[in-house]
Amino acid sequence: MLWALAVADTAALLLDGDGALTHANTAAQVLAARLHPDDPAAEPAALLACVPDRAWDAAGGDGRWIGEVATAQPGLVLEIKFFSSVQDGARRGLVVMSDVSARAARERELQRRHDELQQTYSRLAGAQEQLLQSEKMASIGQLAAGVAHEINNPIGYVHSNLGTLQEYVGALFALLEGYSAALQSDDPAAQRAALQNTRDRLDIDFIARDLPQLLAESREGIERVIKIVQDLKDFSHVGRGEPMRPSDLCKGLESTLNIVWNDLKYKVRVEKHYGELPLVECHLSEINQVFMNLLINAGQAIAERGSIVLATGSEDGEAWISIADTGCGIPDEALQRIFDPFYTTKPIGRGTGLGLAIAYRIVAKHHGRIEVASQPGAGSTFRVVLPLVQPPQAEAPAA
Ligand SMILES: Nc1ncnc2c1ncn2[C@@H]1O[C@H](COP(=O)(O)OP(=O)(O)OP(=O)(O)O)[C@@H](O)[C@H]1O
Numbered sequence: 001m002l003w004a005l006a007v008a009d010t011a012a013l014l015l016d017g018d019g020a021l022t023h024a025n026t027a028a029q030v031l032a033a034r035l036h037p038d039d040p041a042a043e044p045a046a047l048l049a050c051v052p053d054r055a056w057d058a059a060g061g062d063g064r065w066i067g068e069v070a071t072a073q074p075g076l077v078l079e080i081k082f083f084s085s086v087q088d089g090a091r092r093g094l095v096v097m098s099d100v101s102a103r104a105a106r107e108r109e110l111q112r113r114h115d116e117l118q119q120t121y122s123r124l125a126g127a128q129e130q131l132l133q134s135e136k137m138a139s140i141g142q143l144a145a146g147v148a149h150e151i152n153n154p155i156g157y158v159h160s161n162l163g164t165l166q167e168y169v170g171a172l173f174a175l176l177e178g179y180s181a182a183l184q185s186d187d188p189a190a191q192r193a194a195l196q197n198t199r200d201r202l203d204i205d206f207i208a209r210d211l212p213q214l215l216a217e218s219r220e221g222i223e224r225v226i227k228i229v230q231d232l233k234d235f236s237h238v239g240r241g242e243p244m245r246p247s248d249l250c251k252g253l254e255s256t257l258n259i260v261w262n263d264l265k266y267k268v269r270v271e272k273h274y275g276e277l278p279l280v281e282c283h284l285s286e287i288n289q290v291f292m293n294l295l296i297n298a299g300q301a302i303a304e305r306g307s308i309v310l311a312t313g314s315e316d317g318e319a320w321i322s323i324a325d326t327g328c329g330i331p332d333e334a335l336q337r338i339f340d341p342f343y344t345t346k347p348i349g350r351g352t353g354l355g356l357a358i359a360y361r362i363v364a365k366h367h368g369r370i371e372v373a374s375q376p377g378a379g380s381t382f383r384v385v386l387p388l389v390q391p392p393q394a395e396a397p398a399a
Pocket residue numbers: 293297298301325327328329330338339343344345346350351352353354355356357380
């Protein structure tokens with residue numbers, strides 16, 4: 001037994017009933033010297049100073065204690081196993097010590113890297129949040145030209161209508177002048193023919209028919225501008241930190257369609273099959289961004305002419321919105337990748353490959369899913385499915 005201890009490469013210390021050292025092996029001597037490098041005569045007994053009080057207590061009680069202790073020597077970490085038992089009426093102890101400094105250092109390094117990764121992860125999550133916002137702003141930037149056009153159109157005809165209305169008002173005032181001159185004359189009845197003449201010359205009958213139409217058209221134009229501006233406002237709303245609210249997804253889809261309309265109207269016919277849709281608890285401005293990315297993709301998938309069918313419905317506590325296009329479709333091997341960030345088949349400058357990745361992330365955050373069915377050459381259908389009510393843990397802060 002003592003021979004085995006002598007050749008073992010872990011330090012072993014045998015103790016008597018009082019805890020005094022009765023035997024130490026060579027490895028213990030070596031370890032004692034490492035513990036006190038400035039004292040060449042360091043005795044193995046000095047190692048016992050490393051055994052913590054709780055180890056003595058535990059070994060005395062349960063018969064064993066195993067643990068790791070950092071020593072006074074910087075970087076030197078020992079694993080200590082302390083066994084104690086009574087044999088032939090006498091208590092004896094065995095303390096085995098191994099140098100686990102390398103392992104402890106590795107573990108510290110691992111912990112450090114883990115903490116670093118954790119920090120990077122938090123930063124990444126923050127950056128992703130920012131990316132989400134800036135992608136939204138970038139897409140608004142891209143759409144700005146289209147939106148400006150959408151606003152310019154009604155403004156253009158309202159402006160031209162105002163010019164015509166100004167002429168009409170001039171004619172009406174001229175007629176009024178004629179009437180008041182006739183009223184003030186000695187024989188108003190004699191002015192009848194002259195007045196009729198003025199009426200015909202000023203084309204008052206036409207003005208009477210055209211004026212209400214012009215006014216209605218102008219009002220409609222201004223309302224369209226108000227609507228687009230409101231949609232843009234809703235769309236760019238940040239809403240960070242706000243709770244999710246029960247929202248009308250159909251309204252969201254309609255206002256998003258308004259914003260992207262300029263990109264679609266020349267080649268796409270839009271069909272709508274809206275079913276019953278209860279309010280859905282969500283951040284509507286984020287869901288609008290999902291709609292926008294899907295609508296733009298659908299438009300871009302259609303080369304010349306085609307249609308987009310929008311449908312909504314709800315079942316089993318979930319709402320769904322589908323956007324189906326008659327575009328180029330997606331081959332099977334690409335279907336696996338379309339949600340990957342930066343996956344794009346579009347030319348540089350047209351696509352960054354972030355649209356669907358961001359849509360996926362937003363929908364996942366809402367505990368929903370996006371389903372895709374596609375047939376190359378025939379078209380694709382993207383279906384966004386969202387729970388009507390968020391599960392209770394939804395409000396808990398993300399880990
Ligand atoms: N409706 C669709 N029809 C056909 N292919 C589609 C459709 N939607 C997405 N894809 C394919 O998935 C790829 C990734 O789409 P995603 O929206 O993520 O990026 P992108 O449209 O290429 O660029 P970005 O949206 O950043 O401008 C597209 O490049 C396209 O190949």
